[in-house]
Amino acid sequence: MTGDSSPALVDVQALTHTHGRGAAAVTVLHEITVRIGGGVLVALAGRSGSGKSTLCHLVAGVMAPTAGRVRVKGEPATAVRDWAGVALAPQRLALVGELTVAENVHLPALLRGAPVHPDLLARMDLERIARRPARETSLGEQQRTALARALVLAPDLAVLDEPTAHQDDGHVEQVVAALREAVRRGTTVLVATHDARLIEVADTVLNLHSGRLVPDAVGQGAARHDD
Numbered sequence: 001m002t003g004d005s006s007p008a009l010v011d012v013q014a015l016t017h018t019h020g021r022g023a024a025a026v027t028v029l030h031e032i033t034v035r036i037g038g039g040v041l042v043a044l045a046g047r048s049g050s051g052k053s054t055l056c057h058l059v060a061g062v063m064a065p066t067a068g069r070v071r072v073k074g075e076p077a078t079a080v081r082d083w084a085g086v087a088l089a090p091q092r093l094a095l096v097g098e099l100t101v102a103e104n105v106h107l108p109a110l111l112r113g114a115p116v117h118p119d120l121l122a123r124m125d126l127e128r129i130a131r132r133p134a135r136e137t138s139l140g141e142q143q144r145t146a147l148a149r150a151l152v153l154a155p156d157l158a159v160l161d162e163p164t165a166h167q168d169d170g171h172v173e174q175v176v177a178a179l180r181e182a183v184r185r186g187t188t189v190l191v192a193t194h195d196a197r198l199i200e201v202a203d204t205v206l207n208l209h210s211g212r213l214v215p216d217a218v219g220q221g222a223a224r225h226d227d
Ligand SMILES: Nc1ncnc2c1ncn2[C@@H]1O[C@H](COP(=O)(O)OP(=O)(O)OP(=O)(O)O)[C@@H](O)[C@H]1O
Pocket: 019, 020, 026, 028, 046, 047, 048, 049, 050, 051, 052, 053, 054, 055, 192
């Protein structure tokens, strides 16, 4: 989180979001205001259905809020199209099943003509299966592939929805280390999670409760890590 006067990487102001229309309309986020600075790991915690994925999608700019605004680097989040700006690993992963694990990870770099981050495959324990089509890998492997893909351009902001949901303890440690390393290199990482192992290493914890940020929990979290 940033103080009021410092520039925010992510600036969310009075954001409200309603899914559906008419009789089916349901407002799932209410008047969210929060600012997030550069180079921090932020955990967005909250019970199932509290609105974490919805807020992730709005911050990543894949949908627009019903009211209020989300700015990333001073632009509306929906206008930031470059994965070097904002990268998303959605809960449902969205891999290209026919492409290999390595091709999926490197796709944002290949599309952009950018160099690939050399050791992400190893960091995410994907080297052994790098040449296998993504659809022929386990769910945990697919999740680590989507996480590596989100980090491959060292984006300003990586939005990762439940990044440890399909990982065993050992791989949780590897994912956490990779996220901390991304933060060390300057990426702000926003994770939606219920995982205490991830929440405890966050610089900031935002707690969502029924679509509202719980005021006295905002800004709490583990001390800043400098590793
Ligand atoms: N497309 C949609 N149409 C209608 N309601 C939706 C839609 N997507 C999500 N919702 C509702 O919005 C609320 C918040 O959902 P969201 O997926 O953001 O929660 P979450 O905190 O990420 O949950 P989980 O931890 O289970 O993934 C839930 O009540 C959900 O049923």
